[in-house]
Amino acid sequence: MSLDTVKIDTKEKFIELYEENQDLLKSDSPEYVNKIREKAFGNFQKLGFPNKKNEQYKYTDLNKEFENGYKTYISPKNIRFQVNDIFRCDVPELNTKVILLLNGWYYDRENLIHELPGGALIGSFQKAAELYPELVKRHFAKYADTEKDGMVALNTAFVKDGVFLYVPKGVVIEKPIQIINILMDEEEGLTQHRNLYILEENSQASVVVCDHTLSTPNFLTNSVSEFYIGQNAHFDFSRMQNEHNGSKQVSHLYFQQERNSYVNANTISLHGGLIRNNVNVLLNGEGCENNTYGLYLTDKGQHIDNYVHMDHAYPNCTSNQLFKGVLDDFATGAFNGKVLVRKDAQKTQAFQANNNILLTDDADINTKPQLEIYADDVKCSHGATVGQLDEDALFYLRARGINKKEAKLLLMYAFANDVIKAIQVPALKERIQDLVDKRLRGELSRCNSCQMHCC
């Protein structure tokens, strides 16, 4: 079932939507989830949508995006399509089981939870909340902060479904798990999936997420993912955003890393009308390593905004942030990255870089790398660059017979490759290299009939 909304004050509209539907929202959620839901709703009432006065959202006006009369999915809508027609997974190294979310709902309604070897679980968040209350209760809404960010509060108030992954202590999932977020409908829709990833101590997993639009209407996504990475656990996360230009998405990733854990998170933004990615990392024990990378390739009127908050709460942790972007036409963007080193977090090593190439005079980027350091024995650096392609390098390539267009592509590709090479699944890395090459050449499908078999 779905609901149409009338355009009034945006915040009021969502408050009304919640109040009208709270019985339905709560009906098939456990009590502990509904408690959190109510609290989050209260927070949303206080916070509302972030406006441009909010320093964190200075360059992206979300309030405006939510004004459209998007339909909200309170329960799953029955849209059938042939999965195999659209995604033929031909990267042999990936897990053959592809996890699909359709408009934020776990697609395979017959098999909502799958057991993987070693007792690992993957499936629907909603089902998991019902079947594994102890486990979900321990982690759900523990990392995503509903008190500060109205967007997170909104997602939590409307929480229904999403992906759930559980990897028990000591279990290693060898093959990367692929998750595809599909947006497809005949009407404009708002999706707010909620994902929970739990990796217990000494476990290991790798996840690849692809975001796609498969039909022309405009879509808006406000998703929240929480990641609990236990002691010594190892997690590799790659994400590809490839939605059409009528789509807007806000995503919030919250990582909590325990002692000696390792996270590699890589977001490749290939297409999308508006993309706002928030990544929040709490290094909650000694000896953690976190690598958060992003690559964005934008053109036309696309807008990309990456926000990272890296919280070094304990000593001896290392974090690396590298965000690189190529902006063409009149595309706009922002990068806002903060590294917080708390008083006790001695021997912290934190590095942050944001490099941008603007291909035209009309393209625009605002970049703001920040360090906030309260410990005295640390090694930190940050830096940002905004520039054009290197004219000398361009000439050198042309002087060898490489035409201007191809020479530019070589340079842009080289620039982008710094991020791509951090992807740890070799076959996926090759595929992304290929996609980025196509994207830079302007050959990548930017329409709804995505046939790129992305993984």
Add this chain to the structure above:
Amino acid sequence: MLSIKNLHANIDGKEILNGIDLEVKAGEVHAIMGPNGSGKSTLASVLAGRELFEVTEGKVKYFGNDLLELSPEERASEGIFIGFQYPIEIPGVSMVNFMKTAVNEQRKHKGLEPLSSQDFLKLMREKKALVELDAALANRSVNEGFSGGEKKRNEIFQMAMLEPKLSILDETDSGLDIDALRVVANGVNKLKSSENATIVITHYQRLLEYIVPDFVHVLYNGKIIKSGGKELALELEEKGYDWLKKGELVQ
């Protein structure tokens, strides 16, 4: 092959080339010498098609066609090669990918099929051996972290790969020790044929002991003020440029 007539060029309104005349035929080696700031490198840049410089007067014919009409990449594909004085580092672009793209773009220009990977790698191996280029360097990004000598050797390697008709080597000897100089010169000599020509731009006579020129030209204030055979280089080595500069002033 190359005919330069009364070439004038400037940068930001400042005239650097002030009426150059030069004829180069197939099979010849020309050396262009001259003190700092005389316009040697500008001449190479103008011939390569660098847009920084504006040609205000004169003609350059290459195999009878107007060279100045062509883009840098067209000039390269037509067989002009510039050995850069300061080869550019291009992080992230591998030597293999760079050379493969260059070779195949030039082949496309000539209406030839691209080389197969196998044939390309075979060609790379042969040419690397020719200039004694360290195999590991070819697996790195273009010039990235190369020493001065390695960069120059890499220029000659590229020249060997692309088999140009006219090579213009801009100060290829600068920054080379005697061994590197010998290797670079050997490469140039091995590539020399009756079909191609070389213009060697240099400060010092030293390189010309290894690459023996048929003609030596002295460039001063953007003009060739004296031309002669290889013995002119020796004379310059002995007497410096001053006696010629004085001559120029008298003129």
